[in-house]
Amino acid sequence: MSRDRGVHVVVLGAGFGGLTFCQAFQHPNATLTLVDRTNHHLFQPLLYQVATAGLSAPEIAAPIRGVLSDRQDVTVLMDEVKSIDLDRRVVVLGQTVLTYDYLVLALGGITSYFGHPEWEQFAPGLKSLDDAMRIRRDVLLAFEQAENTDDPGRRRDLTTMIVVGGGPTGVELAGAFAELSRTVLARDFRRMDPTQARVILVEAGPRVLGHLPVELSESARAQLAALGVEVLVNTKVREIRAGEVHLVDGQVLRASNIIWAAGVAASPLTATLGVERDRAGRLKVAEDLSLPGHERTFAIGDLAAVIGPDGKAVPGVSPAAMQMGRHVARVIREELDAVHGIQPSRRRFAYWDKGTMATIGRSAAVAKMGPLELSGLPAWAAWLLVHLVFLIGFRNKLAVLLQWAYSYFTYKRGSRIIMGRGTT
């Protein structure tokens, strides 16, 4: 593809890292091409609310073209990345071949089953809108089927949900499932009692939210228990089959819906680049976030293994990805501005930790911001505020706020729609 002017920057992935880069980078001598498998930027921290019928899919997704429609210098392509040749500076897509001057790798992560890809069919992960819609459909359908059956054993299986993994996603899913059955669905069935539904959270380590201080983990466990979630810690999974989680201690847990929230790994494309990676497949980067030996290729977001100046790994969270996107935008801009002068030495990336939080349910959450540790209502209020401020797009913000207010005051949820029954 011929380029009329200047420098061509190719960005792969329109998640928090890739999209923030595009928004932060604009230069009179440069054009951008942004490639994503989907046509939307996803507000992933709220994906669990789509899976649990709290929000509709379009409320947490913004069409990439719409976000960037004023940027005549950006071409958006919805396509798959087939291969990347870092030496020849070529990206092969399904329909197009792109050459570039700068490459920003922001492809994010995938659900990892720790060497057991066959578990995916029995325990889907939660990374995309399609995943969320599938989980929503399967869980709501199981309650409908429970109302249709007279077999108590089958009814128990249909109304049991197992979440594997006690990180933020697992905790948020388990809490939302418990609320769904205890409050939202409570009065809507006549033959069976949704409040008897079981939600089991299985964590291999000694506590949930292991990245937070011990007191907050303990608070999260207590808040989950108050919602009726059975929290099993120090509980390792040996195998997953259809409707069954086999534990290392020999116990077998049965449930129609099993959700896998235990692991993420970097996009499998990282394995094809011939560069150094860490155990989770993330690309090792230099201090400026470029790949060692490929100074015009950068890796950002969940794809990058970044060690901060303090020697600690930067966590795979959206604020980190956005900060990386802005950092790389600045590095390239400074380099282009200096193109006829002296090349500047590149800046070092510094992560600013804004804190971390997880919501558990209505007025239930934990949060850590610097030295501040919050639990319950204050943490929940902080969570609400932060998520609304960072939701991309005015329309989505208003719609989400409306939904949340509706759910809060009515104990109902707006998106309890079963679709796509014929598919899958």
Added chain:
Amino acid sequence: MSRDRGVHVVVLGAGFGGLTFCQAFQHPNATLTLVDRTNHHLFQPLLYQVATAGLSAPEIAAPIRGVLSDRQDVTVLMDEVKSIDLDRRVVVLGQTVLTYDYLVLALGGITSYFGHPEWEQFAPGLKSLDDAMRIRRDVLLAFEQAENTDDPGRRRDLTTMIVVGGGPTGVELAGAFAELSRTVLARDFRRMDPTQARVILVEAGPRVLGHLPVELSESARAQLAALGVEVLVNTKVREIRAGEVHLVDGQVLRASNIIWAAGVAASPLTATLGVERDRAGRLKVAEDLSLPGHERTFAIGDLAAVIGPDGKAVPGVSPAAMQMGRHVARVIREELDAVHGIQPSRRRFAYWDKGTMATIGRSAAVAKMGPLELSGLPAWAAWLLVHLVFLIGFRNKLAVLLQWAYSYFTYKRGSRIIMGRGTT
């Protein structure tokens, strides 16, 4: 299944007719069972807006259980109707067998291909949320693929949409597709120009909206043309193949997306009842809406062939279905109240025609209410008001209003999300 008390009324279908019946019928001696294939009541008049990315699916669907959660006398079952035995008063579902004292048939209609079911795979109809999501995905995906190709012929096919059938659904779809390409997507592509997209509306009869006065048909045609829709009247389809509409005159129209909006027929279950039907498969009913010879079985909505006192057929529109639901509720209630007295002679159903309308685009519509005929902005304002008033559920109303205001002022659409690419 044993019933503890009194009379058991089974309602099949939770569309406008069936749901209105349940809301209107309540009696101390009666319990109800409402059966639907889906878990939601669908506001079908706005389905085309989901198909054209204007609204999200949950915004036009209300969970049936949620609507009826206060009614302890109503059991909702999400299940398929397998067979009905009118003489033994038995309904066989997938999971359950129901016996009844009264039966209300409100199963609605399906897309009819006039004896060519093989056309469905090439030209989907628009009756369910799944249909709408499929059309939305396929149309948005075609624009994405058009941006990815350099072949002008393929690009033209990808950006052509053919709508077969010039009734209200066809007119509304064609207008919304034209607006989508002319305004919403106009600034979002870099390699191809969405305003060059073609929308072709094919109608076999001499004019669109044939049920309206000639002046309104002409106005609708002019408003469609102003939006860029190519309206072909007196144009009969001979065959539909993958990406091709073959006309009777030998012409072949090519388009990646072909939508069938030309025919509806009553639910196929009507054929199994052994009672009299009209050509479209609708059940012939007595003046009280009961089936002749089966006085405790009623047919309402699109399933029923109802002739008004004026000798004219009652149209298959939602206000008619709702009026029928209320009528049957009253008939059964009066019969139950008189159970120890003298059986009343049953009321005759009288249809009150509130008028008819179709929207074409932003500030473009036609409407006929009694002697009043409206076009353009006044008709559009009337359409907006009527649809908001009748949307079930406070939450949906607010969300839809918000979406419409957003779209009106920004020329954007909120639901441009491509999902389920892997499925189908």
